[in-house]
């Protein structure tokens with residue numbers, strides 16, 4: 001198994017709800033797209049540092 005996740009973005013970061021702006025810490029190994037916002041139920045997107 002590889003330890004490298006998300007080439008270009010790297011580990012860590014946050015998942016952001018594009019609907020209401022709610023943020024949760026990105027869980028390693030779980031894509032943000034699979035997370036749903038606890039506030040509004042929207043699909044979340046990955047926020048990486050640039």
Ligand SMILES: [Zn+2]
Nearest residue numbers: 017020037040
């Ligand atoms: Zn939301």
